[in-house]
Amino acid sequence: MLFSDDLPELDDEVGYRGPTACKAAGITYRQLDYWARTGLVEPSVRSAGGSGTQRLYGFRDILVLKVVKRLLDTGVSLQQIRGAIEVLRRRGVDDLAGITLMSDGASVYECTSSDEVIDLLQGGQGVFGIAVGKVWREVEGELSELPSERAEHDAPPARAGDELSARRAARLA
Structure with missing residues (x-):
């Protein structure tokens, strides 16, 4: 099924550290760091x-990381991927499930219905598609x-048994 709307609500305060995001998205930490630094x-x-x-x-960040990885794996240039990511950024989380990204290897197209996918394929366009709801x-x-953790905006949480983290937290308090 390409299009679906029955996805759960997300908690914006729950986050995942870099290594967890890498594992879930199937990317290296070096890629994660570079993509964060370059925006x-x-x-x-x-x-x-x-x-x-x-x-x-x-x-949502990890979802986008995984979509970027899939696009890279199919040969889409990073410049084209940046354009596709801009489309995803303009959409709310609720809309992501209904998007299928199609590409002919040079451009990335956003399809929001089965008819759009069919029209794109009949026009000779589209080599592959990524159903964002499936991802x-x-x-x-x-x-x-x-593992996940709740965002604490003041200081990073001290982990149980981590003396250095406990000292930092005490110094900041």
């Missing part, structure tokens, strides 16, 4: 605020088995 996919829950702070990526469910399954 392709930035963490929406908490950005890095200097040495010792951890970026926290929201569910959503894949990311949801991956993240259900991985």
Whole structure:
């Protein structure tokens, strides 16, 4: 099924650290870091605020990371991917499930109905498609088995048994 609307609500305060985001999206930490620094996919829950702070990526961020990875794997240029990501950024989370991204290897097209997909294919366009709703469910399954944390906007939380983190938290308090 290409188009579906029955996706759950997301908690904007729940985030995933970089290694967890990488595992769920199937990318390397080097890719994650580069894409964050260049503004392709930035963490929406908490950005890095200097040495010792951890970026926290929201569910939607990880969804976009996985879509970027799929586009790269099919040979789409990073420049074209940036254009596709802009389309995704302009949409709300609720709209993402209804998008299928199609590409002919040079351009990325956004389809929101089966008719648009058929029209694109009949016109000789489109080599592959990514149903974002399906990717959503894949990311949801991956993240259900991985650790998350709530965003704390003042300071990173001290982990139990982590003496250095406890000292930093005490110093900041």
